[in-house]
Structure formats: C-alpha cells, structure tokens
Amino acid sequence: MEKxxxxxxxxxxxxxxxxxxxxxxxxxxxxxxxxxxxxxxxxSFNGFDREKFIGFKNFxxxxxxxxxxxxxxxxxxxxxxxxxxxxxxxxxxxLILALIIHSKIKGKEFFKSVFFLPKLLSVIVIGFLFSLIxxxxxxxxxxxxxGIGLEALTRPWLGSMDTALFSIIFVxxxxxxxxxxxxxLAGLQAIDNExxxxxxxxGANTFTVITRIxxxxxxxxxxxxxxxxxxxxxxxxxxxxxxxxxxxxxxxxTDVLTTFxxxxxxxxxxxxxxxxxxxxxxxxxxxxxxIATCIILFFFKKKDFER
Amino acid sequence: MHTKWYVQFFKYLLLAFFTFIFAYxxxxxxxxxxxxxxxxxxxxxxxxxxxxxxxxxxxxxVVNFSSYIWNSVIVSAASVFIVLFVSSMAxxxxxxxxxxxxxxxxxxxxxxxxxxxxxxxxxxYMIMMKLGLLDTLFSLIFIYVAGGIPFAVFLFYGFFRTxxxxxxxxxxxxxxxxxxxxxKIVLPLMKPAISIVGIxxxxxxxxxxxxxxxxxxxxxxxxxxxxxLTLFGEYDTQWNxxxxxxxxxxxxxxxAFLFASRQFMESLTEGAVK
Numbered sequence: 001m002e003k004x005x006x007x008x009x010x011x012x013x014x015x016x017x018x019x020x021x022x023x024x025x026x027x028x029x030x031x032x033x034x035x036x037x038x039x040x041x042x043x044s045f046n047g048f049d050r051e052k053f054i055g056f057k058n059f060x061x062x063x064x065x066x067x068x069x070x071x072x073x074x075x076x077x078x079x080x081x082x083x084x085x086x087x088x089x090x091x092x093x094x095l096i097l098a099l100i101i102h103s104k105i106k107g108k109e110f111f112k113s114v115f116f117l118p119k120l121l122s123v124i125v126i127g128f129l130f131s132l133i134x135x136x137x138x139x140x141x142x143x144x145x146x147g148i149g150l151e152a153l154t155r156p157w158l159g160s161m162d163t164a165l166f167s168i169i170f171v172x173x174x175x176x177x178x179x180x181x182x183x184x185l186a187g188l189q190a191i192d193n194e195x196x197x198x199x200x201x202x203g204a205n206t207f208t209v210i211t212r213i214x215x216x217x218x219x220x221x222x223x224x225x226x227x228x229x230x231x232x233x234x235x236x237x238x239x240x241x242x243x244x245x246x247x248x249x250x251x252x253x254t255d256v257l258t259t260f261x262x263x264x265x266x267x268x269x270x271x272x273x274x275x276x277x278x279x280x281x282x283x284x285x286x287x288x289x290x291i292a293t294c295i296i297l298f299f300f301k302k303k304d305f306e307r
Numbered sequence: 308m309h310t311k312w313y314v315q316f317f318k319y320l321l322l323a324f325f326t327f328i329f330a331y332x333x334x335x336x337x338x339x340x341x342x343x344x345x346x347x348x349x350x351x352x353x354x355x356x357x358x359x360x361x362x363x364x365x366x367x368x369v370v371n372f373s374s375y376i377w378n379s380v381i382v383s384a385a386s387v388f389i390v391l392f393v394s395s396m397a398x399x400x401x402x403x404x405x406x407x408x409x410x411x412x413x414x415x416x417x418x419x420x421x422x423x424x425x426x427x428x429x430x431x432y433m434i435m436m437k438l439g440l441l442d443t444l445f446s447l448i449f450i451y452v453a454g455g456i457p458f459a460v461f462l463f464y465g466f467f468r469t470x471x472x473x474x475x476x477x478x479x480x481x482x483x484x485x486x487x488x489x490x491k492i493v494l495p496l497m498k499p500a501i502s503i504v505g506i507x508x509x510x511x512x513x514x515x516x517x518x519x520x521x522x523x524x525x526x527x528x529x530x531x532x533x534x535x536l537t538l539f540g541e542y543d544t545q546w547n548x549x550x551x552x553x554x555x556x557x558x559x560x561x562x563a564f565l566f567a568s569r570q571f572m573e574s575l576t577e578g579a580v581k
Binding site for chain 1 (some may be wrong): 315318319321322325326328329330332333335336347348351352389392393394396397399400401404412415416417418419420421422423424425426427428429430431432433434436449450452453454456457460485489510513514515516517520521531532535536539546549550553556557560561563564568569571572575576
C-alpha cells in the first residue's frame with residue numbers, strides 16, 4: 001500500500017516535466033544573458049573578459065566623456081526622430097487605409113494582401129532592395145522622377161545627411177503600414193455596427209462619426225500601435241545596417257542606439273571593443289523599452305492575471 | 308446605404324495609389340531580376356524584353372544559395388517545432404495545475420516579453436563560445452527557441468484556459484494519464500493557437516538577419532538573409548545578380564502568402580493583440 005502511494009507521488013511529480021524544457025531553454029538562452037548583459041554594464045572589460053567592478057562609471061563615461069557622449073546623444077536623438085516621424089506617418093496612413101477598406105468597397109481582400117505583403121519579406125532584403133531603388137544614378141526612384149519631369153526632386157536619398165534618416169524611416173514605414181492597418185481593421189470590426197446605425201439615424205455625417213465614434217473606440221488600438229512603433233524605433237537595426245552600414249552613415253547621420261551598441265560590442269570602428277560601455281547602452285535601451293512594454297502589457301495582459 | 312460617386316472614386320484613387328507604392332518595389336525587384344545588367348543600367352524602369360532565367364542560375368552558382376536555403380529550412384523547422392512543443396506543454400501546466408509558484412512563473416516568462424533580446428547578444432556570444440556552438444546552426448536554433456518561448460507560453464496559457472476542464476476529467480476517468488490527456492484531448496483543440504505561434508515564429512526565424520550576422524562565420528552555414536550580405540558584398544555592381552538573389556530569397560514567403568494569405572494576416576494580428 002505504501003509503495004503504491006509513493007509511486008503515485010512520483011507520478012504526481014512527473015507533471016513538472018511539462019514545464020522543465022521551457023524553463024531551461026528560456027532561462028539559459030534568454031533570461032540569464034539578459035541579466036548578465038545588465039550586470040556587465042557595471043564592469044570594465046578586457047576583450048570578452050570582465051576586468052573589475054567599477055560601479056556606474058560606464059554610464060558616467062557614456063553620458064559625459066567625449067567622444068562617447070556625442071555618439072550616444074547623436075544616436076538617441078535619431079531614435080526619437082525615428083519614433084515621431086514613424087508614429088505620425090505610419091499611423092495616419094494605416095488608419096486612413098483601414099477606414100477605406102472597412103467602408104463599402106470592392107476587392108477588400110486584394111488590397112489588404114497587397115498592403116500587407118512587404119511585412120513578410122526579411123528586413124535585410126527590404127533594406128538592400130531599397131538601397132538599389134534609392135541609388136542616386138542607377139536607382140528606380142530618381143529615374144522615375146526624371147521620367148515624369150520632376151528632375152528638381154532627384155537627390156542622393158541615402159547619401160545626403162538631410163534625407164538619409166528620413167529615407168530609412170520611409171522604408172521602415174513601407175514595410176510596416178500593412179500590419180498596423182490590419183490591427184486597426186481588427187479594431188474597427190470589433191465596433192458594434194448598431195452604434196453607427198444609431199448615429200446615422202440621429203443625422204451625424206461621416207466626419208462626425210469618425211471623430212466622435214470611430215476614433216474614440218479605436219483608442220486602445222491606437223495606443224498599442226503607438227507603443228509598438230515606439231519599441232520598433234528604439235530596436236531598429238537592420239534597415240540602418242543594410243542601407244548605411246554599422247556606422248550609420250553618412251557621417252553618423254543615421255546612427256541609432258543599436259548600431260552604436262553593435263560597434264561598441266563587436267569593435268568594428270572607433271577604437272576597438274568596449275563591452276562595458278556597450279552594456280551600458282543596452283541597459284539604457286532596456287529601461288526605455290521596458291517602460292514602453294509595461295504600458296502595453298498593462299493594457300492587454302491584465303486580463304490574463306484576472307483569474 | 309447611399310454613397311456619393313465622387314467619394315467612392317476618391318477612395319479607389321487612393322487605394323490605387325497605395326497599391327502602386329506597395330506593389331511596385333516588389334514588382335520592380337522581380338522584373339529587374341529577369342534583365343541583363345546593362346539593361347538595368349540603361350533602362351532601369353523598363354520591362355524585361357524577354358523571359359530570361361539566366362540570372363537565377365548564375366546567382367545560384369556564384370554564392371552558396373542551395374546551402375543558404377537548406378540552412379534556413381533546417382533552422383526554421385527545428386525552431387518552430389521545438390517552440391510549439393515546449394511552450395504548449397508549459398502553457399498547459401500553468402493553466403491546468405494550481406501550484407503556488409504559477410504567478411511567479413508567469414512573471415518569469417514575462418520578463419522575456421518585455422526586454423529586447425538583441426541586446427543580450429554579448430553574454431549569448433560567450434555562452435555559445437563556452438558550449439562550443441559558435442558558428443553552428445545549433446546556436447541559432449537555441450536562440451530562436453528561447454526567444455519564441457515567452458510569447459508562445461502566454462498565448463497557449465490563454466488558450467488552454469478556455470478549454471473546459473470537464474473534458475479532461477472525463478478522459479481521466481476513461482484511464483488517460485496526464486500526458487495522454489495533453490496529447491490526445493487538449494492539443495487537437497489548440498489548432499488556432501498552434502497556427503498563430505507557428506506562423507509568427509516561422510516569419511521571425513526565416514527572416515532574421517541579426518543573429519546569423521553575429522553567430523555564423525562560415526559562408527556555407529549562412530541562412531538566406533545572411534547570404535544576402537555576402538552577395539551584396541561581393542557582387543555590388545552586378546545588379547542583375549542582386550535583384551535575382553533578392554527575388555529568390557523572398558519567393559518562398561511570397562508563395563506561401565499567396566496560398567494562405569488569410570491565415571498569415573490573421574495570425575500576425577492575433578499575435579499582436581493577444
């Protein structure tokens with residue numbers, strides 16, 4: 001009898017095997033590296049090896065010492081520009097497209113699929129493709145502009161400091177608009193049709209319906225998309241890398257925190273490897289993105305915990 | 308409902324304009340891949356004069372394209388399968404068994420949802436060095452699996468909670484053990500969750516460039532996105548090859564999308580909102 005009970009007990013413990021692989025894989029290859037990356041910011045480094053504990057000195061260097069502080073503030077300012085321009089253009093365009101597709105038109109599925117298609121391509125493929133399209137002499141864009149008599153508008157899109165960052169933002173938006181459009185469409189479909197009917201019976205015109213009913217009802221979707229764009233703008237790496245290389249050229253005019261981090265971590269330019277400093281940049285990004293994600297989780301994961 | 312004709316006209320005009328914006332670069336990529344380098348140089352916007360697949364054969368020869376595709380397939384298939392298997396079990400555990408540490412476990416997984424893993428790349432590099440996995444496909448598979456787990460666990464956890472417990476209880480009375488219940492009763496009900504997790508991870512892994520850039524040094528172990536870097540580094544003046552390479556690497560996803568566009572779009576939106 002006792003033997004049987006012990007056997008049952010062992011059997012009961014076997015249930016933890018369900019959890020074990022996920023915890024191990026995630027713990028070893030994600031959580032542990034994340035924590036180590038954060039702790040690394042408190043050490044000085046010699047190559048890949050920790051040298052000694054130096055407290056917050058890496059952060060002080062990053063924020064106050066030339067040339068690091070110049071690189072840092074230059075890069076983070078580009079991340080902010082990236083965010084503001086993307087959030088405005090991407091959200092407005094995708095909202096308009098979602099509203100049109102949600103209205104009475106033919107070929108909804110076709111337009112949805114076409115707008116969404118770029119999202120499926122690798123960011124590096126998109127980046128390389130547009131580096132060809134935006135090429136000053138051989139590229140399709142300048143040739144197209146010349147062809148329709150707009151020579152005045154042709155320029156070295158990626159080679160000029162004035163347009164390089166905006167060109168990258170354009171490419172990013174090109175790839176992401178279809179996705180945010182789908183999020184808005186899902187939001188629109190969730191709104192009860194009776195509300196619109198009622199508004200129309202009360203004599204509201206389209207403009208009033210959109211500003212007074214549709215937009216307020218879409219507020220959660222807008223919120224989520226803004227935060228996703230924010231996270232994307234601070235995590236962005238591949239587009240810059242593909243079109244401008246790891247130093248965010250020309251003259252660091254498209255340098256962002258991740259490319260700066262990449263150079264510090266793998267020492268491709270400006271004086272070799274500086275893992276401590278790189279980890280400090282990572283911690284700054286952890287904090288920025290962590291706060292943003294908390295906002296989004298607060299909105300949408302709350303329901304998971306309400307048991 | 309009555310809509311004025313000029314409003315409709317304006318809507319279609321806008322849609323046509325954006326169709327051009329979104330489709331033209333892809334169209335240009337495909338048509339240019341059929342042209343000769345001279346032709347691209349002199350008439351960048353013209354359509355190809357003949358249907359010529361030479362560029363594809365050449366790009367297949369000059370870089371290790373068959374290895375790139377093979378590596379991408381192996382890494383994607385292994386990562387997606389392991390993520391599905393491991394996370395569905397963990398999600399089931401969290402949703403079904405009431406242990407006191409469950410809420411801490413959810414928090415534990417949530418950290419991974421909150422922080423960008425890219426930035427943990429230096430410690431990851433050192434782990435892979437110690438395990439002797441640098442410059443192997445295993446390094447990529449481990450990273451993608453670990454990166455996919457938090458999202459997948461939360462999604463499965465949410466879905467498993469919607470399955471009525473009575474179903475499992477009756478199976479248990481019929482003599483199923485816990486693993487059989489999970490495998491035979493619950494998992495088949497999870498098809499929507501499986502397709503969301505599968506598609507989201509497949510797209511992420513298939514298209515990822517960052518981790519191969521860091522962890523893969525040998526060209527014949529490159530995945531397709533990293534192979535593009537080799538191609539652009541070595542043949543930067545031969546645009547016919549570049550366009551052919553880009554088209555070849557996008558084709559699998561485009562074809563998959565043509566067959567299952569609805570599933571792709573639904574999975575990605577569900578994945579974002581859930």
